[in-house]
Amino acid sequence: MGKRYAIIGGDAAGMSAATQIRRLDPEAEIEVFEKGSTLSYAQCGLPYYIGGVVPEAEALIARTPEQFKEKYKIHAFIRHEVTAINPGQRLLTVRNLDEGKEEEYAYDSLLIATGGHAIFPNWEGRALRGVFPLKDMEDAQRIKGYLAAEPVDRVVIIGGGYIGLEMAEAFHLLKKEVTVIDLAPQLAGTFDPEMAAYAKEELERNGIKVALEEEVLSMKGESGRVTAVTTKKAAYPADLVLVAIGILPNSQLAEKAGITLGMKGAIRVNDRMETSIPGIYAAGDCAVQYHRIKRIEDYIPLGTTANKQGRIAGTNMGGGEARFAGVVGSAIMKVLGLAMGRTGLSEKEAKGLHIPYEVVSIRSRDHAHYYPEAERLYLKILYHAESRKLLGAQIVGRHGVDKRIDLMATCLYHEMKIDDLQELDLSYAPPFNSVWDPVQQASTVAKGK
Amino acid sequence: MGKRYAIIGGDAAGMSAATQIRRLDPEAEIEVFEKGSTLSYAQCGLPYYIGGVVPEAEALIARTPEQFKEKYKIHAFIRHEVTAINPGQRLLTVRNLDEGKEEEYAYDSLLIATGGHAIFPNWEGRALRGVFPLKDMEDAQRIKGYLAAEPVDRVVIIGGGYIGLEMAEAFHLLKKEVTVIDLAPQLAGTFDPEMAAYAKEELERNGIKVALEEEVLSMKGESGRVTAVTTKKAAYPADLVLVAIGILPNSQLAEKAGITLGMKGAIRVNDRMETSIPGIYAAGDCAVQYHRIKRIEDYIPLGTTANKQGRIAGTNMGGGEARFAGVVGSAIMKVLGLAMGRTGLSEKEAKGLHIPYEVVSIRSRDHAHYYPEAERLYLKILYHAESRKLLGAQIVGRHGVDKRIDLMATCLYHEMKIDDLQELDLSYAPPFNSVWDPVQQASTVAKGK
Numbered sequence: 001m002g003k004r005y006a007i008i009g010g011d012a013a014g015m016s017a018a019t020q021i022r023r024l025d026p027e028a029e030i031e032v033f034e035k036g037s038t039l040s041y042a043q044c045g046l047p048y049y050i051g052g053v054v055p056e057a058e059a060l061i062a063r064t065p066e067q068f069k070e071k072y073k074i075h076a077f078i079r080h081e082v083t084a085i086n087p088g089q090r091l092l093t094v095r096n097l098d099e100g101k102e103e104e105y106a107y108d109s110l111l112i113a114t115g116g117h118a119i120f121p122n123w124e125g126r127a128l129r130g131v132f133p134l135k136d137m138e139d140a141q142r143i144k145g146y147l148a149a150e151p152v153d154r155v156v157i158i159g160g161g162y163i164g165l166e167m168a169e170a171f172h173l174l175k176k177e178v179t180v181i182d183l184a185p186q187l188a189g190t191f192d193p194e195m196a197a198y199a200k201e202e203l204e205r206n207g208i209k210v211a212l213e214e215e216v217l218s219m220k221g222e223s224g225r226v227t228a229v230t231t232k233k234a235a236y237p238a239d240l241v242l243v244a245i246g247i248l249p250n251s252q253l254a255e256k257a258g259i260t261l262g263m264k265g266a267i268r269v270n271d272r273m274e275t276s277i278p279g280i281y282a283a284g285d286c287a288v289q290y291h292r293i294k295r296i297e298d299y300i301p302l303g304t305t306a307n308k309q310g311r312i313a314g315t316n317m318g319g320g321e322a323r324f325a326g327v328v329g330s331a332i333m334k335v336l337g338l339a340m341g342r343t344g345l346s347e348k349e350a351k352g353l354h355i356p357y358e359v360v361s362i363r364s365r366d367h368a369h370y371y372p373e374a375e376r377l378y379l380k381i382l383y384h385a386e387s388r389k390l391l392g393a394q395i396v397g398r399h400g401v402d403k404r405i406d407l408m409a410t411c412l413y414h415e416m417k418i419d420d421l422q423e424l425d426l427s428y429a430p431p432f433n434s435v436w437d438p439v440q441q442a443s444t445v446a447k448g449k
Numbered sequence: 450m451g452k453r454y455a456i457i458g459g460d461a462a463g464m465s466a467a468t469q470i471r472r473l474d475p476e477a478e479i480e481v482f483e484k485g486s487t488l489s490y491a492q493c494g495l496p497y498y499i500g501g502v503v504p505e506a507e508a509l510i511a512r513t514p515e516q517f518k519e520k521y522k523i524h525a526f527i528r529h530e531v532t533a534i535n536p537g538q539r540l541l542t543v544r545n546l547d548e549g550k551e552e553e554y555a556y557d558s559l560l561i562a563t564g565g566h567a568i569f570p571n572w573e574g575r576a577l578r579g580v581f582p583l584k585d586m587e588d589a590q591r592i593k594g595y596l597a598a599e600p601v602d603r604v605v606i607i608g609g610g611y612i613g614l615e616m617a618e619a620f621h622l623l624k625k626e627v628t629v630i631d632l633a634p635q636l637a638g639t640f641d642p643e644m645a646a647y648a649k650e651e652l653e654r655n656g657i658k659v660a661l662e663e664e665v666l667s668m669k670g671e672s673g674r675v676t677a678v679t680t681k682k683a684a685y686p687a688d689l690v691l692v693a694i695g696i697l698p699n700s701q702l703a704e705k706a707g708i709t710l711g712m713k714g715a716i717r718v719n720d721r722m723e724t725s726i727p728g729i730y731a732a733g734d735c736a737v738q739y740h741r742i743k744r745i746e747d748y749i750p751l752g753t754t755a756n757k758q759g760r761i762a763g764t765n766m767g768g769g770e771a772r773f774a775g776v777v778g779s780a781i782m783k784v785l786g787l788a789m790g791r792t793g794l795s796e797k798e799a800k801g802l803h804i805p806y807e808v809v810s811i812r813s814r815d816h817a818h819y820y821p822e823a824e825r826l827y828l829k830i831l832y833h834a835e836s837r838k839l840l841g842a843q844i845v846g847r848h849g850v851d852k853r854i855d856l857m858a859t860c861l862y863h864e865m866k867i868d869d870l871q872e873l874d875l876s877y878a879p880p881f882n883s884v885w886d887p888v889q890q891a892s893t894v895a896k897g898k
Contacts, residue, residue, distance in 0.1 A: 059819035325872035332876035370508035403852035423774035427781035
C-alpha cells in the first residue's frame with residue numbers, strides 16, 4: 001500500500017498538489033475532500049460567466065472527479081467537508097454533505113487548501129434575497145439564477161476592487177444600471193489614487209455610477225427581497241446587491257488543529273509550504289505568501305499563487321524538493337475597454353513600509369505612434385531612492401498593459417535597477433512597440449543617479 | 450569654446466548620441482554630417498509607409514535639422530558626406546553633395562554612425578528600372594514613385610527575412626500579386642524551420658506565392674524596365690523587384706582611417722562603443738554588438754540596438770560613463786495576421802556554437818481558453834542541457850507574441866534557468882493570460898532535472 005495523502009479542498013491549490021504528488025509518487029493513495037460540488041475550476045472566470053461572455057459554466061471546469069480518477073488515480077470526493085484535523089493521530093473527520101454522515105480518514109501527509117471566503121459583513125438586511133457575495137461557482141450560479149428569475153434593473157456593487165470592477169463590467173454587459181460604492185476615496189485600492197482615477201473615468205464614461213467615501217449601513221428590502229443599499233450619505237435603489245469587499249482565508253479548521261496563523265489570519269507556511277505542524281502543508285487562498293519586495297509575509301489571495309503553492313506543496317509532499325520564491329504583487333484587471341496592471345509596491349505601500357522611494361510617471365503609447373491604433377499608456381514606476389532598485393509599477397491603458405506589467409514583474413523578481421531597464425534587448429517592430437519600450441522611456445527620465 | 454563633437458551619420462545612433470552629448474555637455478559644439486536628406490527617422494516604418502498603412506512620410510520623421518538646432522543646439526548638415534577621417538590630425542573631409550565642394554572639419558571626439566546598406570548583388574539586370582533595395586527613406590520614396598508612375602501588377606521579393614516578409618505584406622495590401630523567393634529551404638532564417646513554416650503558411654493562405662531553394666540568376670527587362678526574375682529553376686514575371694537579402698555595415702570610411710573591423714566587416718567596438726582608435730566611437734548598424742548569450746561579438750543590425758549604442762556612445766563621449774550590456778537577439782515581425790518573435794539562440798545557432806541544448810515546444814493560447822478570441826500560440830524554448838539556463842525562444846501566433854518574447858528576452862538577460870520561469874509572479878486575468886503563462890507551461894513540461 002502506498003503513502004496516504006489527504007488534501008482538504010479541491011480547487012487550484014489542492015488539485016495542483018494532487019497531480020504533482022501523482023507525478024512523483026506513482027504508488028501514492030491520494031484523497032481530496034471538496035466541500036463544494038465542483039473541482040478545480042477557473043474562479044477568475046466567474047465574472048465573465050455571469051456577464052454572459054463565457055456562456056457555459058462547463059467551460060470553466062478543468063476536470064471532473066471521474067477524469068481525475070481515470071487520468072491520475074486521484075480520489076476526489078465532492079460535497080465532503082472536513083470538520084476536524086487530528087494531527088496527533090493523523091486523522092481527518094469528514095462529513096458527507098449529501099448523506100449527512102461523518103467518517104474518519106487516516107493520512108500520512110496532509111495539505112490544507114481550504115481557500116478563502118468573501119467578506120460579508122453583518123449588515124442589517126444582508127440575508128435579503130438578492131444580496132450576494134461572489135467567491136465560488138455556487139455563488140455565481142445563485143446570481144445567475146436570481147437574474148433569470150427576478151426582475152433586476154438596478155445593481156449596486158459594494159466594493160471597487162478587482163471583483164467589484166469586473167462585475168461592474170459584467171452587469172453593464174447585461175444592460176443593468178450599475179452603481180459601484182466604495183468606502184475609500186478611490187476605486188481599485190491596490191493602485192495609487194491618480195492611477196485608480198482612470199478606472200472611475202472609464203466606468204463613468206460607460207454610464208456606470210461611482211460613489212466613493214460611502215460607508216454602507218444596511219440593505220433595505222420588501223417581501224424579503226432587497227430594494228436598496230443605505231449608506232451614511234444616501235440610499236441607493238437596488239434589485240441586486242453584490243458584496244465584493246475582499247477575501248479572507250478559510251483557516252478555522254487549521255487553527256482548531258493548533259496550526260499557527262499569520263497575516264490576516266492566513267495559515268503561516270514556510271517556503272516549502274509546511275505549516276507549524278510537521279507533515280501538514282497549506283497552499284492557496286488559505287495560506288500566507290512571502291512577498292519578495294516587502295520581504296515579509298503577506299496575504300494576496302490569487303489564482304496564480306494558489307497554483308504555484310499547490311504545485312510546490314505537492315512536490316515536497318511527494319518527496320521532491322521545491323521552494324516558493326514569493327510573490328511580487330502582480331495583478332491585472334479589465335475594466336471595460338481599459339486594462340489596469342500593477343506589480344510590486346504602490347506608493348501607499350512603500351510609504352507604509354517606510355521605504356525611501358522615487359517615482360517616475362510617464363504617458364506613452366503601446367506601439368509606434370505612427371502605426372495605426374497606437375493607444376495611450378500611463379506608467380508609474382517606483383524605485384528605491386538609494387539602491388535605485390525597482391519597487392513597483394502601475395500601468396493603465398487600452399492595449400499592451402499586460403505585456404509591460406509582466407516585464408516589470410520579471411524585472412522586480414530579478415531586483416533590477418530602474419537605470420538597467422535601458423539595457424533590455426526587447427523586440428521591436430512598429431505594430432508592437434516603440435524603439436524604446438515605454439518602461440525604458442520611463443527609465444530614461446527617472447531622476448539621475 | 451566648447452569641446453567639438455563630430456558625428457558621421459544622422460540617423461538613430463547618430464542623433465541619439467548627439468542629444469545625449471548635449472545633455473551632459475551644455476557647452477559642446479555638436480556637428481552631425483548626414484549624407485541623405487533626412488535625419489533620425491523611423492526606418493522600421495518604411496514597409497508600412499510603402500504599403501499605405503502610414504500615409505505620410507512625415508509621420509516617420511522624428512525631428513528636422515531646424516528642430517535639432519533649436520531644441521538642442523545641434524548642427525546637423527544633411528546632404529553632407531564625410532569622405533575621409535584623419536585620426537592623426539582629428540580632421541574630417543566633408544563633401545557638400547548639393548554644392549559639390551569639400552571642406553575640412555576639426556573634431557575633438559568623433560562618432561561613426563554610418564549605418565548599413567542593403568546587399569544588392571551584381572546580378573545581370575540589377576540596373577533595370579523597377580529593381581529596388583530597401584534600406585532608407587530615399588529607397589522608399591523611389592519605390593513609391595515607381596508604383597505611382599508605372600503599371601505594377603506582379604512583385605517579386607528576393608529574400609524572405611524581416612524586410613522581405615514585411616514588404617510582402619505591404620505589396621499585398623496594395624493588391625499586387627506577390628512572390629517571395631528565397632535561396633534557403635525556409636523563410637525567416639533567424640527562426641528554426643518548423644517555426645518559419647508558419648510564415649509560409651500565412652503568406653500562402655493570403656495568396657502570396659513562396660518559392661524556396663531558388664537561386665536568383667538575373668533580372669530580365671524590356672526597354673530598360675524589369676519584366677522577370679530568373680532563377681536556376683524558373684522565370685518569375687515581375688513589374689517590380691525588391692531585393693531584401695540582408696544588410697551590411699557601412700564601414701569603408703572607418704577601415705580607410707585604420708580602424709579595426711570585426712564580424713561581417715562591422716566596426717569593432719568595446720562596451721563603451723570605442724573603436725580601436727582612441728577618441729573615435731562607433732554605434733549602430735555600422736558597428737558590431739556583443740551578444741550576451743553567444744558571448745561573442747555579432748552583427749545583428751536593428752534600430753533598438755542603434756538607439757542604445759548611440760546613447761551609450763554619447764554618454765561616454767560627453768564625459769559620462771555607460772557600458773553596452775549586449776544584445777540577446779530579440780526581434781519580432783508582423784506577417785499579415787501573424788506575429789513572429791524570437792530571442793536568444795535558435796536551434797541552428799546553438800548547434801553552430803556547439804552548445805549542448807534541450808528543446809521544449811508547446812502549443813498554447815494567448816489567454817484563458819474559455820475567454821473569447823483565445824488564439825493559438827506556438828512556443829519553442831531552448832535551454833542549456835547542463836546548466837539548464839535559457840538559451841532562446843521562438844514564438845508564433847496572432848496575439849500575445851510580443852509579450853512573451855519580451856518576457857523571455859528579460860529572462861535571458863538575467864541568465865534564468867528554464868525551471869525558474871515557474872517562479873515568476875506574472876499578472877493574470879482571463880482576458881490577458883492563463884493562470885500559468887505559456888512560457889511557464891513550457892517550463893513545466895521541459896525535460897526533468
